[in-house]
Amino acid sequence: MEIKLHFKALIFLLAIDGLTAQNIGDFTSITPTAQTAQFVIPSSHAFQKIIEVGDALTEGGTFKVKPDFTAYVPIANSSTNGYLGINSEGSALTDGGGGVTLFEINLSPITKLWETTKSENLDFSSVGGTAANCSGTVTSWNTIISCEEVVVGDIFVPDGYNDAGWNLEVNPFTKAITKHYAMGNMAHENVTIHTNKRTVYQGADSNPGYLYKFVAVNEEILSVGNLYVYSGSKNGTGSWILLNNGTPAEQNSTLAQSNAVGATVFNGIEDVEIGPDGMVYFAVKNEGQVYRFSDSDVLEASTSTVTMETFVGMASYDINNGTTITSVPWGNGNDNLAFDADGNLWVLQDGGNNYIWVVKNGHTQASPKVEIFGTAPIGSEPTGITFTPDYKYLFMSIMHPDSGNAANQLDAAGNTVSFSKGTSLVVALTENLSTLSVKNKVLNEFSMYPNPVESVGNITIKGALINNIKLYSILGMKLLDKNYNDLNEIEP
Helix, strand or coil: CCEEEEEEEEEEEEEECCCCCCCCCCCCCCCCCCCCCCCECCCCEEEEEEEECCCECCCCCECCCCEEEEEEEECCCCCCEEEEEEEECCCCCCCCCCCEEEEEEEECCCCCCEEEEEEEECCCHHHCCCCCEEEEEECCCCCEEEEECCCECCCCCCCCCCCECCEEEECCCCCCEEEEHHHCCCCEEEEEECCCCCEEEEEECCCCECEEEEEEEECCEEEEEEEEEEEECCCEEEEEEEECCCCHHHHHCHHHHHHHCCCCCECCEEEEEECCCCCEEEEEHHHCEEEEEEECCCCCCCCCCEEEEEEEECCEEEEECCCCEEEEECCCCEEEEEECCCCCEEEEECCCCCEEEEECCCCCCCCCCEEEEEECCCCCEEEEEEECCCCCCEEEEEECCCCCCCCCEECCCCCEECCCCCEEEEEEECCCCCCCCCCCEEECCEEEECCCEEEEEEEEEECCCEEEEEEEECCCCEEEEEEEEEECCCCC
16 A cells, blocks of 8 residues: 655654554663664654754854753743753863753644754853763752762862862753852762752762762752761661761861761762652662662651662663563663653663663562663763653753764754764654654554655555554645544555
8 A cells, every 4th residue: 555645845744543652661672782873762762953062052152062961941840841951061171161051942832843942051150160060950949950070179269169069059040050068069970859858869979989968957948958978888777977067168078078987988979869769769880780778867857777779780681672682781880860750760871882771660680670772872971861741751962972973863853963972862752752754663553664755755554453644744734634444554
């Protein structure tokens, strides 16, 4: 069966009624492989480039090097209209990086593509500048915590505080920026904030590195509070030790104090997230595992008991790509973490094959449920990761790919992406991210070929129980809408 189209337009959607609804975490694992020039993800999903390093911004300047955390902040809790803050892990002194680029973005209801209406590099001069902005978090009060991953002494801005190694809070609505000295000075990678809006868990991405808890005096105000460091077993119980953090000298010496009190050493804590089960999960890059723990008193009103265990890692997992099963070692490089709506833990790997792992809800080490969603292009690591409130869209970055890459890979908008530069993008199920199909696809039980087509072309459609077919132009104009009665072959 063939459909002959005689339209001077690019056909970019084949919609077939009856497809099973899916969530972003529903996919078949890719075949485990070494990195290639391309960004490899399941055929059920698509990506759209938001911006590349060096691209011009609407308010002047260009997009900075080493894009990392991609913080989606909704406007009025919208999953289609918000701010996107993208960290630069570079340094203004060495590579023109550092800081946060802020975008005003929205999802077009016609094209199902993300659009940028405004973009600008934020000015951090009011807080003495910034550097090596790595990961962070989006607060429940809709601000961005941007973490400085390098410690710099009180050199360039002699004010009693170290110049870098702090958490910064960015208000995307007002552009106000605050450095939170009471949260301690270290190679900050990430923070996660409890629903009480006072308790913050964080780690030092160093060796020795340490695990910390900060308890603010007041909700949503992270400038004043108590700072604790963890001491105890990595597979058992422990507790928190109070550190001194009332003066600039004390706040500068977080790591030295942690060592002096005999805190538990971790070799590079990357990300910390609170799971839907209320437990705290944190990735330790050079120990090859993600730990999790329960905290009996998150406000530390009395001495709490921490109970810790390995959640995933230090093992090989069977990866099923739909036809074959391959045993894949977890390896080192556990980096950015995020939970989706189904309680699956996404783990971005910095090292090895730079996989995007997904640890499915219900996983245990005794009964593993681990899949591989994707592989970053050669030379790069997948970084940053946030979801929209409805969990349909995943924002992330591809940092420092090989400049010789020539992926020539089409994104959901039909743009050719080489992945030779740092690139920030959005990922979703194909049905949620544009209706442009950029390669021959199989959508569940339905297949079409070719798509897209220009002017005169032929589309072959095969499938089971076809009820309706819709074809749209790239401008969103409906070109065909025809009903069928559960047919396997059709000829409109």
